[in-house]
Amino acid sequence: xxxxxxxxxxxxxxxxxxxxxxxxxxxxxxxxxxxxxxxxxxxxxxxxxxxxxxxxxxxxxxxxxxxxxxxxxxxxxxxxxxxxxxxxxxxxxxxxxxxxxxxxxxxxxxxxxxxxxxxxxxxxxxxxxxxxxxxxxxxxxxxxxxxxxxxxxxxxxxxxxxxxxxxxxxxxxxxxxxxxxxxxxxxxxxxxxxxxxxxxxxxxxxxxxxxxxxxxx
Ligand code: IMP
Numbered sequence: 070x071x072x073x074x075x076x077x078x079x080x081x082x083x084x085x086x087x088x089x090x091x092x093x094x095x096x097x098x099x100x101x102x103x104x105x106x107x108x109x110x111x112x113x114x115x116x117x118x119x120x121x122x123x124x125x126x127x128x129x130x131x132x133x134x135x136x137x138x139x140x141x142x143x144x145x146x147x148x149x150x151x152x153x154x155x156x157x158x159x160x161x162x163x164x165x166x167x168x169x170x171x172x173x174x175x176x177x178x179x180x181x182x183x184x185x186x187x188x189x190x191x192x193x194x195x196x197x198x199x200x201x202x203x204x205x206x207x208x209x210x211x212x213x214x215x216x217x218x219x220x221x222x223x224x225x226x227x228x229x230x231x232x233x234x235x236x237x238x239x240x241x242x243x244x245x246x247x248x249x250x251x252x253x254x255x256x257x258x259x260x261x262x263x264x265x266x267x268x269x270x271x272x273x274x275x276x277x278x279x280x281x282x283x284x285x286x
Pocket of ligand 1: 110148149162243246
């Protein structure tokens with residue numbers, strides 16, 4: 070059986086991924102190891118950032134010292150694109166607010182949401198259309214091989230969820246921009262709709278469906 074290591078410290082992402090994949094593969098995550106890497110997400114795209122994360126961890130597991138039976142590393146890079154903000158915050162979704170004062174590292178969800186509301190308040194009161202985008206990178210762990218070889222063998226799966234922003238936050242479920250995002254076909258935010266609905270229609274759910282089909286091959 071394949072063993073996937075989920076290369077993220079985001080507990081919400083881990084939960085969503087486990088909900089959808091736990092019957093298909095054995096799953097490990099950063100909760101199962103004390104090892105941590107300071108990975109700089111310097112890519113210009115979600116795909117590049119997902120690959121930086123999955124290849125770094127695959128390099129670690131491919132070394133002789135630390136094999137926990139991991140056969141593949143899974144990384145998720147995702148974010149929100151708002152049309153009237155020309156696609157921002159995009160790849161900068163996690164550090165949208167801290168970029169303003171040149172702080173390094175991620176901002177809190179509350180800081181990011183407050184900045185998004187400030188930015189949209191300056192825009193005309195039309196529909197604030199937006200989408201969540203998720204790219205998953207699946208890198209095989211190939212003992213004795215270089216990181217470059219494993220990176221080249223990486224497969225990608227993507228998912229998009231269209232919707233719009235409501236600048237009055239609502240709901241307590243989920244994370245990130247969930248209290249501000251209403252998916253297409255619904256009247257409530259992801260944070261109000263809750264985990265069961267989000268796990269059916271979200272950007273991450275769509276990417277995970279493709280990945281799950283691939284894993285069952
Ligand atoms: P990453 O961990 O570098 O991929 O950053 C992802 C950031 O995008 C998160 O910190 C959130 O701000 C946002 N994001 C990604 N997926 C979601 C989601 O499902 N709901 C809400 N916000 C999300």
